[in-house]
Amino acid sequence: MYIVVIGAGHVGLHLIQSFSQRGERIAVIDKSERKCRHVSTTFDAVAFVGSGKDRRVLRSAELEKADMLFAVTDNDLVNLAACRMAKKDFAVPYVVALANSPRRKEELKDAGADAVICPLDEAIRLVENALRTPNVSVLFIDPEEDCKLVRVTIPLNASVAGKTVRHLDLPPGCKVGLICGRNGLVFPDKGTQIAVHDQVFLLGAREAVDDGVRKLTMSELA
Amino acid sequence: MDADSMGQHEPFRLRLRRDVGLLGSFSFGYADVGAGIYLTLGLVAQFSGPATPLSFAVASLAYLFTALSYAELASSFPEAGGGLIYSEKAFGKLAAFITAWCLLLDYVVTTSIFALAAVGYMGYFLPALHGDPYFSLAALLLVSGLVVVNCLGVRESAGFSAALVLLDVSGITLVILAGYLAGFRPFWEQINWGTTPDLNGFLYGSSIAMASFLGIEVISQTAEETKVAGRTIPRAVFLVSAAVVVISIAFSSLAVGVVPWNILGQSYKDPAAIVAEYLPYGRIFGAWLGLMGMTVCIVAANAGIVGVSRMAFSMSREGLLPRWLGSLHRKYRVPYRAIILFASIQLLLAYTGHMGLSADLYNFGALLSYMLVNLALIALRRKDPSRFRPFKLPGTIKLGHGQRFEMPLIALLGFVSCGFVWTLVVLTHETGRLIGFLWLGLGLLLYYLYRRSRSPKLE
Numbered sequence: 001m002y003i004v005v006i007g008a009g010h011v012g013l014h015l016i017q018s019f020s021q022r023g024e025r026i027a028v029i030d031k032s033e034r035k036c037r038h039v040s041t042t043f044d045a046v047a048f049v050g051s052g053k054d055r056r057v058l059r060s061a062e063l064e065k066a067d068m069l070f071a072v073t074d075n076d077l078v079n080l081a082a083c084r085m086a087k088k089d090f091a092v093p094y095v096v097a098l099a100n101s102p103r104r105k106e107e108l109k110d111a112g113a114d115a116v117i118c119p120l121d122e123a124i125r126l127v128e129n130a131l132r133t134p135n136v137s138v139l140f141i142d143p144e145e146d147c148k149l150v151r152v153t154i155p156l157n158a159s160v161a162g163k164t165v166r167h168l169d170l171p172p173g174c175k176v177g178l179i180c181g182r183n184g185l186v187f188p189d190k191g192t193q194i195a196v197h198d199q200v201f202l203l204g205a206r207e208a209v210d211d212g213v214r215k216l217t218m219s220e221l222a
Numbered sequence: 223m224d225a226d227s228m229g230q231h232e233p234f235r236l237r238l239r240r241d242v243g244l245l246g247s248f249s250f251g252y253a254d255v256g257a258g259i260y261l262t263l264g265l266v267a268q269f270s271g272p273a274t275p276l277s278f279a280v281a282s283l284a285y286l287f288t289a290l291s292y293a294e295l296a297s298s299f300p301e302a303g304g305g306l307i308y309s310e311k312a313f314g315k316l317a318a319f320i321t322a323w324c325l326l327l328d329y330v331v332t333t334s335i336f337a338l339a340a341v342g343y344m345g346y347f348l349p350a351l352h353g354d355p356y357f358s359l360a361a362l363l364l365v366s367g368l369v370v371v372n373c374l375g376v377r378e379s380a381g382f383s384a385a386l387v388l389l390d391v392s393g394i395t396l397v398i399l400a401g402y403l404a405g406f407r408p409f410w411e412q413i414n415w416g417t418t419p420d421l422n423g424f425l426y427g428s429s430i431a432m433a434s435f436l437g438i439e440v441i442s443q444t445a446e447e448t449k450v451a452g453r454t455i456p457r458a459v460f461l462v463s464a465a466v467v468v469i470s471i472a473f474s475s476l477a478v479g480v481v482p483w484n485i486l487g488q489s490y491k492d493p494a495a496i497v498a499e500y501l502p503y504g505r506i507f508g509a510w511l512g513l514m515g516m517t518v519c520i521v522a523a524n525a526g527i528v529g530v531s532r533m534a535f536s537m538s539r540e541g542l543l544p545r546w547l548g549s550l551h552r553k554y555r556v557p558y559r560a561i562i563l564f565a566s567i568q569l570l571l572a573y574t575g576h577m578g579l580s581a582d583l584y585n586f587g588a589l590l591s592y593m594l595v596n597l598a599l600i601a602l603r604r605k606d607p608s609r610f611r612p613f614k615l616p617g618t619i620k621l622g623h624g625q626r627f628e629m630p631l632i633a634l635l636g637f638v639s640c641g642f643v644w645t646l647v648v649l650t651h652e653t654g655r656l657i658g659f660l661w662l663g664l665g666l667l668l669y670y671l672y673r674r675s676r677s678p679k680l681e
Binding site for chain 2: 023033036037040041042043044045046047048049050054056057060
């Protein structure tokens with residue numbers, strides 16, 4: 001594959017390293033000559049000095065031949081312009097954009113990005129996880145579809161310990177997708193038993209999953 | 223977007239492996255260039271006489287300009303194709319084809335001429351090999367064996383080349399040191415300008431000496447397989463240049479210092495071994511250089527096959543030759559069809575080969591393409607300014623009033639020097655001129671017919 005990465009900063013460098021190790025063909029665009037020198041003398045990549053907003057630079061990098069574009073600079077306006085041009089003018093099949101500000105996520109999607117990553121959103125999710133009970137980790141939230149994936153570690157005094165999936169009495173719209181316990185990874189059926197310390201992966205509609213979490217973590221003593 | 227549509231922009235789904243490091247890149251570059259002196263020493267001495275080292279010095283200068291141009295271009299465009307890619311990006315498909323077709327001539331001739339030279343040095347040990355039909359048959363067998371090695375993949379070729387090149391560099395360095403310590407007679411004391419040599423002879427000899435250095439293109443051909451090309455290629459070019467220039471001038475100085483130049487001129491099949499025989503412990507050094515000459519010429523012949531296959535791969539990828547020619551073997555990931563097709567021409571040339579004509583064709587093809595490559599560097603500085611050059615030629619001349627353009631001086635000197643020698647070859651080497659232009663004409667005809675057959679699909 002031919003991959004173009006705009007931005008050789010913290011995120012970009014990790015991407016470049018990963019793609020380089022996989023043997024992909026990589027072109028990197030960055031306005032810093034120093035970063036371009038680092039990239040071209042450290043990885044199997046060619047570099048272009050300039051802005052990701054500059055059509056001439058994108059043309060020099062032969063963006064029309066790219067299979068994927070990663071617009072991962074620290075400037076959302078540059079990422080936005082690059083996404084727009086990549087889709088409209090260069091017909092890049094797959095575009096991934098970094099949204100430094102959550103406000104830009106929708107704009108980037110409207111500009112044509114196939115995937116938008118917002119480090120701030122991810123940081124907030126991880127912080128929220130840390131603030132919750134240690135037994136519960138929110139792994140994924142899709143705000144558009146209003147669905148959620150959560151991992152629950154069954155606590156010592158949980159009322160559901162020893163019960164089967166059938167008897168968990170989970171709300172509609174919430175299912176147990178996977179259980180990781182003493183028997184390893186199990187795709188449960190209705191007869192699968194839940195044990196203390198099992199990691200139960202719940203998925204479904206957001207409110208139903210929150211309800212399901214409450215049921216799984218409810219103490220016997222409550 | 224789904225996984226199946228990934229990579230749709232690249233017609234060749236299999237890519238060459240990146241497994242050539244600094245040693246491999248150096249070996250590919252040195253193999254062809256370093257072997258040149260084993261081949262041309264006797265031929266140059268025939269015409270330049272005692273001024274042979276000066277011929278190599280003149281050729282070195284022209285070579286260095288172009289080598290540095292390649293260092294910039296190959297590190298900035300790490301793709302298989304070398305001169306083809308640079309010319310295409312600078313001037314378009316036709317220029318790319320001319321460059322590539324001329325280099326193809328060079329690679330085809332390289333394998334055959336160095337296979338013959340290798341057999342010449344084998345003949346130092348087995349004199350029967352110097353006679354017909356064994357001389358040609360042995361060259362034919364040698365080329366066949368190298369084709370098989372190449373079909374197994376670059377890794378095997380790079381390792382093979384690296385081991386032999388290291389052996390050669392250390393071996394010839396030892397001989398040079400031993401020779402200078404044993405008693406060196408300055409060559410310049412023998413020169414009598416106007417008679418030994420005369421100007422025409424010196425120029426003719428210098429143009430043959432140029433054939434010693436025509437091989438730096440191989441490094442750029444293997445750029446797509448080179449690890450971290452931006453760092454590796456400039457280093458490889460510098461190392462090759464330093465090694466080749468020092469060794470060729472030092473060895474040729476030693477040669478005319480110990481061997482009467484007219485005897486050197488007659489020993490065109492194994493000149494290096496003859497030089498060694500004149501040193502103390504001559505039989506041992508002679509055998510050693512005979513072995514070195516054989517090994518280095520084998521490596522150079524191998525480099526020619528590598529160059530042909532990679533050039534054909536690049537040409538077919540760029541739509542200059544049919545695609546089936548450039549397709550990679552599923553397991554070994556080498557362009558096996560191209561290797562085999564051009565090997566048949568190389569085998570034919572090896573079997574019927576004339577060494578003097580081969581040197582002329584070698585010069586014709588490579589110098590013309592090098593002129594285009596130097597021009598391409600100049601054009602690309604203007605056309606592709608945002609591309610980062612890990613190595614950039616120092617020294618520019620500012621041109622123009624409004625849009626100021628900085629002309630890279632070294633590339634300009636490279637173009638002028640290659641142009642001068644090419645013109646010399648064309649004017650003074652009749653058969654080479656004829657066959658060279660015939661090859662060019664044939665190529666242009668094939669190009670026209672192939673592009674015309676594809677033109678409805680290109681719309």
